[in-house]
Amino acid sequence: DTAVSQTPKYLVTQMGNDKSIKCEQNLGHDTMYWYKQDSKKFLKIMFSYNNKELIINETVPNRFSPKSPDKAHLNLHINSLELGDSAVYFCASSQGLFGSPYEQYFGPGTRLTVT
Amino acid sequence: GQNIDQPTEMTATEGAIVQINCTYQTSGFNGLFWYQQHAGEAPTFLSYNVLDGLEEKGRFSSFLSRSKGYSYLLLKELQMKDSASYLCAVRGRSNTGKLIFGQGTTLQVKP
Numbered sequence: 550d551t552a553v554s555q556t557p558k559y560l561v562t563q564m565g566n567d568k569s570i571k572c573e574q575n576l577g578h579d580t581m582y583w584y585k586q587d588s589k590k591f592l593k594i595m596f597s598y599n600n601k602e603l604i605i606n607e608t609v610p611n612r613f614s615p616k617s618p619d620k621a622h623l624n625l626h627i628n629s630l631e632l633g634d635s636a637v638y639f640c641a642s643s644q645g646l647f648g649s650p651y652e653q654y655f656g657p658g659t660r661l662t663v664t
Numbered sequence: 665g666q667n668i669d670q671p672t673e674m675t676a677t678e679g680a681i682v683q684i685n686c687t688y689q690t691s692g693f694n695g696l697f698w699y700q701q702h703a704g705e706a707p708t709f710l711s712y713n714v715l716d717g718l719e720e721k722g723r724f725s726s727f728l729s730r731s732k733g734y735s736y737l738l739l740k741e742l743q744m745k746d747s748a749s750y751l752c753a754v755r756g757r758s759n760t761g762k763l764i765f766g767q768g769t770t771l772q773v774k775p
Binding site: 553580589590591592593594597599604605639643645652653654655656657658 | 697701705706707708709712749751753760761762763764765767768770
């Protein structure tokens, strides 16, 4: 059983297009995250939802819009894609927030290539 | 500001011991995590430290000194499959659980 799943695994698209990445977790966690990992392997938080409420919204262009229809799902929609958006996007989930020792579980990643 | 430093690359020999250091400067502190990431795969959790001292888990141990803003991950009896990136991540004292990741240390284990 896959704990955190993402679709698609690979996404190749042209500049200016709009695309979505979907994430689902079956761990019963109440918090979900989106991370971006660039070519230098630097993993950076973009968004986080706790019980469907947005709690982290880093300095990310407003072309990126997360949506959490329920606690088990967190999707990422990207408008007007740019070359600089090319990266691997990871979804993650965890149980609890502040003070929680619980680790984050990561999905397999979505490799986005913008041409 | 918030900053986490790790060496970019390390090389070690199969069967040996390697120590990967991490220093951090963050706005408050509420735990430090180590993750392992094989090429093309997702990060997976290795260890968690919130109090000073050593946490041991099989071949892997992690140490924390909060006063020095310092942690290390110790890998013993290295195996070829330990070749991967090791990411240090710190959770600051906020109510969001946000993790700040270092850029990772790529470890190559040679025969």
